[in-house]
Each structure stands twice: as structure tokens, then as C-alpha cells.
Amino acid sequence: MNPIENGKNHIIPYKTFLYVLAGLIALTLTSVTLTRISLGTLTVTIALIIAAVKSSFVLRIFMHLKFENKMFSRAVIGVIMLLCAVITITLLDYLNR
Amino acid sequence: MSTQKGFEEPSYLEYKGKYKGIFSWILSTDHKRIAILYLFSLLTFFAIGATLGLLMKLELIAPGKTIMTAQTYNAFFTLHGIIMIFAVVIPGLPAVFGNFFLPIMIGAKDVAFPRLNLLSWYFYVTGVSLVLISQFTGQGPPDTGWTFYAPYSFRTTGNMLPAVFGAFVLGFSSILTGLNFLVTIHRMRAPGMTWLRMPLFPWTLYATGWVQLLATPIIGITLLMIVAERTLHIGFFDPTLGGDPLLYQHLFWTYSHPAVYIMILPAMGAISEIIPTFCHKTIFGYKFIVASSIAIAFVGYFIWGHHMFTSGMSGTALYTFSLLTFIVAIPSAVKVFNWISTMHKASIDLQTPFFWAVGFLFVFMIGGFSGLILGSLATNIHLHNTHFVVAHFHFIVFGGTGYAFFGAMHYWYPKITGKMYDSRWANTGLIIFFAGFITLYGEMFFLGMRGMPRRYYDYDEIFHTGNIFSSLGAVVMYFGLAVIIINLFSSLRNGAKAPSDPWGGKTLEWTIPSPPPVENFEEIPVVTKGPYNYK
Numbered sequence: 001m002n003p004i005e006n007g008k009n010h011i012i013p014y015k016t017f018l019y020v021l022a023g024l025i026a027l028t029l030t031s032v033t034l035t036r037i038s039l040g041t042l043t044v045t046i047a048l049i050i051a052a053v054k055s056s057f058v059l060r061i062f063m064h065l066k067f068e069n070k071m072f073s074r075a076v077i078g079v080i081m082l083l084c085a086v087i088t089i090t091l092l093d094y095l096n097r
Numbered sequence: 098m099s100t101q102k103g104f105e106e107p108s109y110l111e112y113k114g115k116y117k118g119i120f121s122w123i124l125s126t127d128h129k130r131i132a133i134l135y136l137f138s139l140l141t142f143f144a145i146g147a148t149l150g151l152l153m154k155l156e157l158i159a160p161g162k163t164i165m166t167a168q169t170y171n172a173f174f175t176l177h178g179i180i181m182i183f184a185v186v187i188p189g190l191p192a193v194f195g196n197f198f199l200p201i202m203i204g205a206k207d208v209a210f211p212r213l214n215l216l217s218w219y220f221y222v223t224g225v226s227l228v229l230i231s232q233f234t235g236q237g238p239p240d241t242g243w244t245f246y247a248p249y250s251f252r253t254t255g256n257m258l259p260a261v262f263g264a265f266v267l268g269f270s271s272i273l274t275g276l277n278f279l280v281t282i283h284r285m286r287a288p289g290m291t292w293l294r295m296p297l298f299p300w301t302l303y304a305t306g307w308v309q310l311l312a313t314p315i316i317g318i319t320l321l322m323i324v325a326e327r328t329l330h331i332g333f334f335d336p337t338l339g340g341d342p343l344l345y346q347h348l349f350w351t352y353s354h355p356a357v358y359i360m361i362l363p364a365m366g367a368i369s370e371i372i373p374t375f376c377h378k379t380i381f382g383y384k385f386i387v388a389s390s391i392a393i394a395f396v397g398y399f400i401w402g403h404h405m406f407t408s409g410m411s412g413t414a415l416y417t418f419s420l421l422t423f424i425v426a427i428p429s430a431v432k433v434f435n436w437i438s439t440m441h442k443a444s445i446d447l448q449t450p451f452f453w454a455v456g457f458l459f460v461f462m463i464g465g466f467s468g469l470i471l472g473s474l475a476t477n478i479h480l481h482n483t484h485f486v487v488a489h490f491h492f493i494v495f496g497g498t499g500y501a502f503f504g505a506m507h508y509w510y511p512k513i514t515g516k517m518y519d520s521r522w523a524n525t526g527l528i529i530f531f532a533g534f535i536t537l538y539g540e541m542f543f544l545g546m547r548g549m550p551r552r553y554y555d556y557d558e559i560f561h562t563g564n565i566f567s568s569l570g571a572v573v574m575y576f577g578l579a580v581i582i583i584n585l586f587s588s589l590r591n592g593a594k595a596p597s598d599p600w601g602g603k604t605l606e607w608t609i610p611s612p613p614p615v616e617n618f619e620e621i622p623v624v625t626k627g628p629y630n631y632k
Binding site: 079082085086089090092093094095096097 | 311343347351398399402409410411412413414417418
């Protein structure tokens with residue numbers, strides 16, 4: 001049952017928040033470091049992958065998606081797929097110009 | 098005190114809460130009062146936008162300078178576009194009729210977040226105020242058109258930043274309204290109101306809510322990128338800074354094409370309410386109409402590129418966008434066929450809202466078919482940026498949303514105000530408006546096909562006759578609008594008292610008194626059947 005209906009809130013230990021925060025800082029430093037290395041067209045791809053991993057941490061832990069009703073996860077996945085479709089269509093222009 | 102049907106509660110017009118006078122309106126969190134705030138704000142901005150439009154048409158009545166300079170004309174079409182798009186047709190039906198009727202039609206006492214609802218109105222007024230301030234401050238009014246196209250938008254000396262920021266704030270208002278409606282529909286439907294027992298207007302508000310929520314942030318970010326480019330010289334769109342002007346067009350239309358569906362979907366929802374009520378008949382193909390609303394909202398995300406056919410996009414993108422554009426015509430056509438099938442063999446009660454609905458069908462189909470001509474790659478090359486596009490756009494947006502707005506206004510007026518209006522004057526106004534509308538915009542199709550570009554304050558002598566007709570049409574249409582609006586206002590004072598269900602409607606709003614009590618329902622209704630049960 002979802003937390004709104006059963007009136008209970010999921011409590012995450014502070015330690016978990018600290019681990020996630022450390023992970024986010026480490027990934028940010030990795031992103032910054034990678035900008036100093038010439039990886040050609042892969043630069044943007046790697047930056048986006050790191051950003052996606054960071055976003056998933058924020059969504060799942062800080063925004064409690066991990067503990068919520070599955071419907072919310074599905075809604076978020078749907079929105080991400082929509083965004084991917086929009087970017088893919090935009091790339092039809094950029095990659096074929 | 099309203100005592101109809103045994104209700105003891107005062108109507109929302111009588112009950113003022115803890116504040117008095119104007120504060121009982123601008124601090125109220127009642128969805129109905131907020132809807133009225135939107136209605137009056139929107140009518141004010143519409144009057145400004147329509148007057149600007151009329152002045153532009155008077156300028157075009159003859160070649161050369163007539164009543165304004167070229168620079169003033171540029172400023173006028175920019176302000177006309179920003180006000181009409183961001184302040185009138187985008188909030189239009191959802192903010193006014195959605196706010197008023199969504200909770201009532203699903204059997205709820207209010208929207209899910211009433212304070213957020215009021216905040217969205219404040220964002221709305223602030224956004225429009227910023228746009229208006231940009232006209233009178235800085236180094237002259239913005240002159241980019243409502244699209245703020247790069248690279249001109251960061252090179253012009255016009256006062257761009259307040260206008261762009263105003264549009265950004267208006268976007269926030271739209272997002273909050275969409276979010277509120279989505280949560281309301283998901284969590285506050287009355288017992289027994291399953292998804293497929295929900296009336297079609299709330300269904301279209303649901304589809305629109307998703308578009309508002311997911312597409313509007315894109316324009317917000319894009320407008321902030323213009324601000325960053327103008328103030329911090331970060332190269333997003335300026336080629337000299339390493340940017341790409343086409344990226345701006347992609348980002349702008351990724352929002353602004355779905356925005357067309359923010360405008361038109363609730364309009365289709367209102368028409369789907371009007372037609373079965375006056376046909377006294379269950380709507381034909383309810384599930385298909387629901388599915389077509391969702392399909393339009395979904396496919397609408399992927400067709401923005403048809404605004405950019407002449408911009409230099411790759412061939413692959415051109416073919417893809419053209420194909421997808423043709424696909425979106427299918428769910429729109431499903432709706433039209435279903436509305437007409439509902440009328441088939443019906444005993445139609447010929448009242449003013451029904452005339453607006455039929456007018457909507459007529460002009461929307463002309464707008465839709467001309468859209469297919471523009472969606473075709475070859476013909477688009479000839480017609481792009483001509484008056485043909487202006488005509489198509491106004492047939493869809495003004496013809497679609499505008500007709501549905503006035504249709505909805507005449508349909509729900511007795512419920513909102515508790516008064517009946519004078520049908521004779523309402524029909525007279527509609528006839529004058531319709532004649533003016535067709536003369537004004539119909540002529541533009543021909544002007545465009547002959548090559549008259551849009552957004553030019555001057556033109557060649559060969560376009561003179563067409564422009565005379567078009568400008569006279571504008572005057573007639575403006576007069577028709579005045580008749581319609583004056584009639585509605587005078588009926589507030591002189592109209593007969595409205596019964597709770599003057600048209601024989603079957604949805605929940607017709608089961609409560611006119612005007613509705615503060616909390617809508619004495620008891621939350623239990624829904625046991627579909628919304629258009631005329632059997």
C-alpha cells in the first residue's frame with residue numbers, strides 16, 4: 001500500500017543520505033575531470049551517462065521513488081522515454097545535415 | 098441563499114469567506130472564484146490583443162504607411178502574438194472552464210491544491226504584466242514576433258528581457274494548472290466515477306495536463322537560454338559564439354507545437370459536451386474520442402519540425418516530420434466523424450451553444466485541411482511565411498479555441514452566473530462575428546497563395562483588393578465580438594433566473610443549483626452510469 005494511504009512515512013537513515021551525497025560528489029568530480037581529457041564525440045555521451053546515474057540516485061533516494069508505489073516509477077520512466085524520443089527525432093536533423 | 102433542490106448553502110457568488118470586496122476574490126481559493134478571476138483577466142487581455150489585431154488590419158487596408166510606422170507594426174504583431182498565445186488561448190479553456198467545471202464534473206468539492214491554483218493566477222497576471230511593461234520601458238518594445246527567433250532575439254535593441262521573462266512566468270502558471278488538474282483527476286473522482294465514466298471535457302483536460310506538465314518546462318529553459326545568451330554571452334544559439342540558431346527553433350517548437358494541443362484539446366472537450374446535450378443523444382464512440390484525445394496529446398510531441406520545413410533541416414528530419422504531421426490528422430478526424438455521427442438522426446435543439454459548436458466544426462475543418470497543405474513538403478516551400486500560414490493558424494487557433502471558448506461560455510453561462518442570456522442578441526452577434534471571421538481570414542488564404550508574406554507592414558499593389566476585404570472583415574468581426582460580449586454582460590443584470598439544468602444536460606454540473614453552492618455538492622454523488630446517458 002502506498003505511504004499516503006497507510007499514513008506511514010519511510011524513514012531513511014542519515015548514513016544512506018551521506019553515502020549518496022558522497023557518490024554524487026564523486027561523480028561530479030569525474031565529470032569535471034573528463035572534460036580535461038579529449039574523448040572526441042564520446043565526451044557528451046559519457047557526460048550524459050554520468051548525469052543520468054546521478055539523476056537516478058536523486059530520484060530513487062532523495063525523492064523516495066524507491067519506496068513509493070510502482071505507478072510513480074512507471075510515470076517517471078514514461079517521461080524519460082518521451083524525452084529520449086524527442087532527442088532522437090532532433091538528432092535525425094543534426095546527424096543527417 | 099440558494100435553496101434549489103434543498104441546498105442550504107449559499108452560492109459561491111454570495112459566500113465571501115473571511116474577506117470583503119475585491120479581497121474576497123483575489124484571496125479566494127475556491128476554484129469557481131479563481132475561474133472567474135481568470136475569465137475577467139483573460140477577457141481584458143483578449144480585448145487588448147484583439148484591438149492590436151484590428152489596428153494592424155487597418156494599417157494593411159492600403160499599401161504604404163496608413164496609421165502606423167513599420168517599427169510600430171512590428172511591435173504590435175509581437176505583442177498581439179504574445180498576449181493572444183500565452184495569455185489568452187493557452188490558459189483559455191482550462192483556466193476558466195477547467196477550473197470552474199473540472200471538480201464539479203468529476204464530483205469533487207475543489208481541485209487537489211486550491212492554494213497552488215490561486216498562485217497560478219498570480220503567476221499569470223505577473224507574467225502578462227511583465228510582457229506589457231516591456232512595451233513601455235528600455236530601448237523600445239520587442240519586435241521579434243511571439244516566437245522570439247534567434248539570432249534576432251539576442252541582437253535586437255528592443256526590450257526583450259522583460260517580455261521573455263514574462264513568457265517564462267506564464268509557463269509556470271500553465272505547469273501549476275496542469276499539475277493540479279492531473280492530481281485532481283487521479284485522486285478526487287467521485288465514488289463510481291471510473292475512468293470510462295468520466296465526461297469528455299475532463300478527459301481532454303487530463304490529456305492537456307500532461308502536455309502542460311511535460312512540454313512547458315522546455316520553453317522555460319529555452320527562454321532562460323536567451324536571457325543567458327543576451328546577458329552572459331554564452332553561445333547557445335549565436336553562431337559567432339559557437340551556437341546554432343536552428344537549435345533554438347527545435348527547442349521553441351518542441352514546446353510550442355504541443356502548446357497548440359494545450360489550446361485545442363480542451364476546446365474539443367467543450368464541443369464534446371455541447372453536441373450530445375443539444376442532440377439529446379449519447380455521444381457516438383465515447384471510447385474512441387477518449388483514445389483520440391490521448392493520441393493527439395502523444396503524437397503532438399513529435400511533429401514540431403513542420404514549423405521548420407524551410408529552415409535548412411536535414412532531408413531525413415523533413416520526411417519524418419511530414420509523415421508524423423499527417424498521422425496526427427487521424428485522431429482529429431476521428432473526433433469530427435464522431436461529433437457528426439452524434440448529430441445523425443438526432444432531435445437537435447437549435448440553441449446558441451450548438452451554433453457555436455457547428456461553427457467550430459466548419460472553421461476547424463478548413464483550418465485542418467489547410468494544415469495538410471502546409472504539412473506537405475512541396476507545397477510548404479511555396480506557402481511558408483505567407484498569409485496562408487496566418488489564415489491556417491487563425492482558423493485553427495481562433496476558429497478552434499475561440500469558437501469553442503464562446504460556445505462553452507454560452508453553454509455554461511447559466512450555470513456560472515445563475516442567469517439566462519438573450520438568445521436573439523447572442524445569435525445575432527454570432528452571425529456578425531462569423532461573417533467577419535470568414536472575410537478576414539478566408540481572404541488571407543488567397544493572399545498567401547499569391548505570395549503575400551506575413552509580418553510585412555507594406556505590400557505590392559496587386560494585394561490591395563484582398564487586403565481591403567480582409568481589413569473590412571476585421572472591423573465586422575470586432576463589431577460581432579462587441580455584440581456578443583455586451584449581451585453577456587447586460588444579461589448579468591437583465592437576464593432571467595437560470596434553472597439548474599436549462600439545456601437538459603446529463604453531466605454532474607447540471608445536477609446542482611445555478612450558480613453552484615460553495616462546496617458544489619451537499620453530498621459527494623455516487624456515479625452509477627456513463628456521462629451522456631440519454632436512453
